[in-house]
Amino acid sequence: MSHLNVNFLGIPMASPVIGASGTVGFGLELADYVDLKKVGALSGKGLAPTPWMGNNGVRIAETTSGMLNCIGLENPGAPYFLEHYLPEVKKLPTIFIANMVGKSVEEYAECAAMLTVPGISALEVNISCPNVKVGGAAFGTNPKQAAAVTKAVKDASSLPVIVKLSPNVTDIVSIAKAVEDAGADAISLINTLLGISIDIRTRKPILGNITGGLSGPAIKPVALRMVWQVSKAVHIPVCGLGGVMTGTDVVEFMMAGASTVQVGTANLADPSAMGRIVNELDEWCDKNNVRDVNEIVGTLKA
Template sequence: MPDLSVTLNRLRLKNPILVASGTFGYAREMQAFVDFRKLGGIIPKTVTPHPRAGNPPPRTVETSSGMLNAIGLDNDGIETFITKHVDYLTSLGTAIIANIAGTNVDDFARMAERLTQCPGLAAVELNISCPNVSCGVDLAQNPDAAFAVVAAARKACDFPIIAKLTPNVTDIVSIARAVHAAGADAVSCVNTFQGMAIDWRRRKPILGNTIGGLSGPAIKPLALRCVWQVAKAVPIPIIGVGGIATIDDVMEFLVAGATAVQIGTANFYNPAGSGQLVDQLDKTLADLGVERVTDIVATLQDGRPFACQPAAANP
C-alpha cells in the first residue's frame, strides 16, 4: 500500500487529509460520521483569549458554488477550550492542531504559551487571516505584522507553528516569506476571500456583519493559484485550503505544491467526506503505482512563474 505519511518540518501526519478550523466544531459534532483515526489531523474551531459572542445574524449565505460566512469567531475562550475540549480531542487517535486568534502580538504569544500545558497537541495554527472580524485579518496583510506574530508564538511554545494566510492581499508570497523567516513550520494557504451579499429590494446587506468570507468550490482556482505561487517562491511546507471536496481536488493541490490539504466547506454537506478522501487517496496512488504520496507533491509540469511582460514598443 502507498505510504500516505507526510512531514511538515517538525509536524508529522499519518496522511495529508486534515479538516479545517471552523467547519468541524470540536469533533464531537462529527463523531457519528467520521472515524477520526483515519484522518491526518483535526483542526478544531478557532479559540480566542476570552469568550466571544460572534457577529449578529444572519451569519451565513449560500452563493453560487460557495458559501459566505460571518460567524465572527464565536467561542468560549481558551480556558474553556483547555478544560472542556482538549482531553477529548487528544483521545481521538489523530493529530490535533489548535487554532488560535488574538487582537495583537501579545495575545498570540500568551495563548501559545498557555497551550504548552496541553502536551497532547500536535501543533498550533495561527489564525491571522479571519476576514469577518476586526482583529486578525490585518496581521496577515502586512509582512512585518505577520512576522511579529509568528516570531512571538515561536518563542512562546515548542509546538510546530502553522501560519494561516489570507488571500486578501496583493502579494501573498511576501507574507509567506515573512512567516517563514519568523520560524513558521508551515503555512495554510488560504483562508476565505472577503465578499458580501445584498438584498437589493431592501437595499441592505444580507449578512449581519455586511462582509463575510467566501469559501467552497468557487474559490478553488484562486486557492490553487496561491498555493502554486507560494510553492514556487518559498521553501516552506504548504497546507492547501479552498474548495476541496473530491479526490481530484486533493490531487490538484498536491501536484501544485501542497504537502497536505484541509477539507472545509464540504464538511457541511458531506460530513463523512474527509474519511472517504483518505480511502480514495490510497486507491488513487496505488492505481498510479506511486509508492509515497510525497512523490507527487509539487510535480506540476510547465508551471512557469507568472511575470508581467514588457509592453511592446510603439511602432
C-alpha cells in the same frame, strides 16, 4: 493505505487530509461520521485567550459554488477549551492542531503559551483577525505585522507553528516570506476571500456583518494559484486548502506544492466528506501507480 502516510512538521500522519478550522468543531461530533484514524489531523475552531461572542444577525449565506460566513471567530476561549474539550479531544484517534487568534501581538503570544500542552501537536495561527492596536487592519495583510505575530508565537511556544495566510492581499508571496523569516515552521493557505451577498427584494446585504468570507469550490482556483506561488518561494512545507471536495482536488493541491491539504466547507455539506475524500485519494494513487503520495508534491509541470 500505507502509501498515504505523511510526515508533516515531524509529526507522522495517517494521510495528508486534515480537517480545516471552523468546519470540524473540535472533532468530537465528527467521530460519528468519519473514521478519524484515516484523517491526518484536525484543526480546531480558532481559540482566543478569552471567549469571543462572534457577530450578530445572519452569519451564513449560500453562494454559487460556495458560501459566505461572518461567524466573527466566536469561540469559548482557550482556558475553557483546555478544561472542557481537551480531555475528550485527546481520546480521538488523530492528531489535534489548535487554531488560534488574537487582537494584538500580546494576545497571540498569551494564547500560544496557554495552548502549549500535551494533546496539542501544533499551533495554526490565523492572522486574518483585525489588529485592534494598529487600526483594525488584519495582521495577515501586512508583512511586518504578520512577522511580528509569528515571532511572538514562536517565542511563546515549543510547538511547531503553522501560519495561516489570508488571500485578501495583493502579494501573497511577500507575506509568506515574512512569516518564514520570522520562524514559521509551515504555512497554510488560503483562508476565506472577502465578499458580499445581496437580497435584491430588500436591497440589503444578506449577512448581518455586510461582508463575509467566501469558501467552497468557488475559491479553489485562487487557492491553487496561491499554493503554487508560495510553495515555489519558501523552503518550509505548505498546507493547501480552499474548495477541496474530492480526492482528486487533494491531488491538484499536492501537485501545486502542498504537502498536506485541508478540507473545510465540504464537511458542512456532508459530515462524512473527509472519509470519502481519503478513500478517493487512495483509489487515485492505486490507479495511477503512485506508491507513496508524497511523490506527487510539487510535480506540476509549469
